[in-house]
Amino acid sequence: MPFEFEEILETIKMTEIEHFDIRTVTMGISLRDCVDRNIEVTKQKMYDKILKYGSNHVKYAQEVEKRYGISIANKRISITPLSIPLDAFKWEDFVEVAKTLDKAAAEIGIDYLAGYSALVQKGFTNGELELLKSIPYTLSETKRICSSVNVASTKAGINIDAINLVAEAIKKTAEMTKDQDSIGCAKFVCFANAVEDNPFVAGAFHGISEPEVVLNVGISGPGVVLDAIKAAGSCDMNHLADVIKRTVFKITRAGELLGRKVAEQHGIPFGIVDVSLAPTPAEGDSIGDILMAMGLADIGGPGTTAALALLNDSVKKAGLMASTNVGGMSGAFIPVSEDQGMIRAVENGSLCIEKLEAMTCVCSVGLDMIAVPGDTTAATIAGVIADEAAIGIINDKTTAVRIIPAYGKKVGDSVDYGGLLGKAPIMSVRNINCSTFMGRGGRFPAPTRSLTN
Amino acid sequence: MKLSEDEIRRITLTAINEMGDDATPELVKKAVSRAVSKLDTQPDFSKSTSSNQGRLILTSFGLNQTGVVAKITTELSECGCDLQDISQKLMDDFYTLIVIVDISGSSKNMSEIQEKMNKIAEALKIKIYLQHEEIFRQMHRI
Known part of the structure; x- marks a missing residue:
């Protein structure tokens, strides 16, 4: 037999018991050639192009x-940051185009279409300002559109004015989608050092250096890693890192194969495999549970950051060995609402925003799917985003904030979106005023790359 | 036939290159129809070509009962599949069966065979998984 009995059963066990699935196959489509001075023509061109490439994506x-x-949980499309092709339009036009894109997404049956985005780390063009203004309207009037704004980069510094505008947009989105627990905010993320080939929403977009069309894949699989760590029992850190690497190696290889095959079916180039452990609200498919299996009594206490760093680093190493096309975020995600272990830790009072912030220094993204009281001010949200952006640019890594100031809710309540977005307990945030600091505006200069102490 | 703007542009450029200043309505017509017929012969990516090639690995497990292996293998041979290797293990009342199946000679494609196996699995209350061999090679071999 070409494979050992155990090898075959291991694969079956991963998919059937340990929730191993591919989180997403995301098709990136450039919309740069779809612009016309007539908005109706632009809409039609974009709709046609998405249908041209994406019609068979789900099939x-x-x-x-x-x-x-092996199941693929989500089928998605990412597009050129929309502020680029639509730079000459007004905010009302952006909303109209978003509705057309939403219609195209529904027509081809995908889960999300992402790329309602602007890259403003150094400054705004007129179109980018219009896009920022339109975000609350778009997120409240569409279902599948996801939006992101890159506000900082190691090369450019932090655009504080952009952060202030984004914070206002988040507050307004929360209010405009208050009937659905402020769900609009779950479809918006604010980045520092955003990557151009990220297949995960809400932050996916088809970067400006990407080809005409490309297929990227994002893996998942915390359940598989969790079981491997449990099976390893009491071993030292070296061995623990090795167990994680062996497991992630296998799931990366599987992910790459599936991504390549979908790309082959389409007849389009394969882009990258994003080696990210993305949790789901399903029991056992949790990063929080992995950290506890590593030996923590709960998430949020001392040792949490170190455990997460070990996990994240091992995931990256294994991914790089398994595939030459690693890209995207590639690490461990720690979204609160999408992870049973994290939800429990927040409800127990073990995990607070400040500890999460520390964890984002070593994980692959940032403060993700965090619900805070509805009366949290825009200045406080801006402060949270600025802190995260500072971590990102100083440490030369991607960081992000997806925060939900849930309208009318307070600590002790929760918001429940169902599906992959899950359920978020409202976390307390320190309302110590930072409005004078953030109100200074301007640009936080790019950091030095030497004297890295 | 619906042509995209891109294709129209390409045809126009071809025509300009071929004819230059000598263009007559007849020549243009000929060049265009030649270009359009070339478009037709370009590969069509919408057809899936790989669904009945190569080897599959069938894994089945459940409560052991008389004729489980016979039912599965009979159905496979009726589909024209070649069974290249069979391995079975028993543990108390449970069995695990792994079969390497070559479907290159079968008139049925993978999803039709999967459909037939699902029926057996349902009738006997067992589990049958059918996966392409590539996934195991990718995960367990470097």
Whole structure:
């Protein structure tokens, strides 16, 4: 037999018991050639192009799922940051285009279409300002559109004015989607050092250096890693890192195969595999549970950051060994609402925003899916984003904030979105005023790359 | 036939290159129809070509009962599949069966065979998974 009995059973166990699935196959489509001075023509061109490339996206992904017996949770599309093709338009036009894109997404049956984005780390163009203004309207009037704004980078510094505008947009989005627990905010993320080939929403977009069309894949699989760590029992850190690497190696290889096959079916180039451990609200499919299996009594106490760093570093190393096309975020995600272990830790009072912030220094993204009281001020939200952006640019890594100031809710309540977005307990945030600091505006200069102490 | 703007632009450029200043309505017509017929022969990515090639690995487990292996293998041979290796293990009342199946000679494609296996699995209350061999090679071999 070409494979050992145990090898075959291990694969079956991963997919059937340990929730191993591919989180997303995301098709990136450039919309840079879809612009016309007439907004109606622009809308039609964008709609046609998405249908041209994306019509079979769901069908091909399902065929590949069947062939290999591994499910693909989400089928998505990412587009050129929309402020680029629409730079000459007004904010009302942006909303109209978003509705057309939402219609195209529904037509081809994908889960999300992301790229309602602007890259403003150094400054704004007129179109980018219009896009920022339109975000609350778009997120409240569409279902599948995800938005992101890059406000900082190691090369450019932090655009504080952009952060202040984004914070206002988040507050307004929360209010405009108050009937659905402020769900609009769950579809918006603010980045520092955003990557151009990220297949995960809400932050996916088809970067300006990407080809015409490309297929990226994002893996998942915390459940598989959790079981491997449990099976390893009491071993030292070296061995623990090795166990994580061996497991992630296998799931990366599987992810790459599925991504390549979907790309092959489409006849388009394969881009990257994003080696990210993305949790789901399902029991056992949790990063929090992994950290506890590593030996922590709960998430949020001393040792949490170190445990997460070990996990994150091992995931990256294994991914790089398994595939030459590693890209995107590639690490461990720590979204609160999408992870049972994290939700429990918040409800127990073990995990607070400040500890989460420390954890983002070593994880792959940032403060993700965090619900805070509805009366949190825009200045406080801006302060939280600025802190995260500072961590990102100083440490030369991607950081992000996806925060939900849940309208009308207070600490002790929760918001429940169901599905992959999960349920978020409202976390307390220190309302110590930073409005004078953030109100200074301007640009936080780019950091030095030497004297890194 | 619906042509995209891109294709129209390409055809126009071809025509300009070929004819230059000598263009007559007839020549233009000929060049265009030649270019359009070339478009037709470009590969069509919408057809899936790989669904009945190569080897599959069938894994089945459940409560052991008379005729489980026979039912599965009979159905596979009726589909024209070649069974290249079979391995079975028993643990108390449970069995695990792994079969390497070559479907290159089968008239059925993978999803049709999967459909038939699902029926057996349902009738016997067992589990049957059918996956392409590539996934195991990718995960367990460097």
